[in-house]
Amino acid sequence: MSRRELLVRLVWGCRAVLGLVMLVPGMAFLLSPLKKSGRGTSFDALARMSELKVGEPRAFAVLKDLRDGWVKYPREPIGSVWLIRQPDGVDPPVVALTAECPHLGCAVNLAADGKSFLCPCHNSIFSLAGKPENTVSPRPMDPLDVQITSGPDPEIRVKFERFRPQADRRIPLA
Numbered sequence: 001m002s003r004r005e006l007l008v009r010l011v012w013g014c015r016a017v018l019g020l021v022m023l024v025p026g027m028a029f030l031l032s033p034l035k036k037s038g039r040g041t042s043f044d045a046l047a048r049m050s051e052l053k054v055g056e057p058r059a060f061a062v063l064k065d066l067r068d069g070w071v072k073y074p075r076e077p078i079g080s081v082w083l084i085r086q087p088d089g090v091d092p093p094v095v096a097l098t099a100e101c102p103h104l105g106c107a108v109n110l111a112a113d114g115k116s117f118l119c120p121c122h123n124s125i126f127s128l129a130g131k132p133e134n135t136v137s138p139r140p141m142d143p144l145d146v147q148i149t150s151g152p153d154p155e156i157r158v159k160f161e162r163f164r165p166q167a168d169r170r171i172p173l174a
């Protein structure tokens with residue numbers, strides 16, 4: 001093999017190695033959206049049964065690990081959920097309602113007397129079951145799926161989702 005051929009092979013070899021070295025982060029970058037944590041696709045543990053009293057709604061923040069490009073934001077609040085423990089023998093034992101108002105998305109609060117929910121933005125009123133008690137909201141408060149573990153003090157897990165405001169039925173947002 002001549003010296004020229006050796007040099008050409010060396011150059012091609014270096015190019016191949018460089019190409020491989022650049023391919024790995026390039027593929028990782030292209031595929032990174034697939035690994036991003038999704039919102040609303042899993043159940044999150046929000047509370048223990050012992051933290052709830054029957055018929056007394058309590059709000060819990062939903063925390064998720066978020067990622068924006070290369071930056072991670074651990075345990076960021078992405079929403080809030082009202083949990084209402086039901087009397088013994090009622091199924092489901094805990095009702096979860098998202099705190100986002102179905103009218104325009106403001107945060108729904110508990111009334112001072114604890115007997116209804118109200119949204120301060122345009123005065124929507126809801127029963128503790130989430131049913132509208134005036135005509136402001138186009139639909140009831142949005143219920144969320146709940147999982148309850150077994151054991152002496154079960155964990156309450158909720159699948160947090162967002163729904164389109166102002167619609168008369170639940171339409172999940174992507």
Ligand code: FES
Nearest residue numbers: 101103104119122
């Ligand atoms: S956003 Fe709740 S009443 Fe309008």
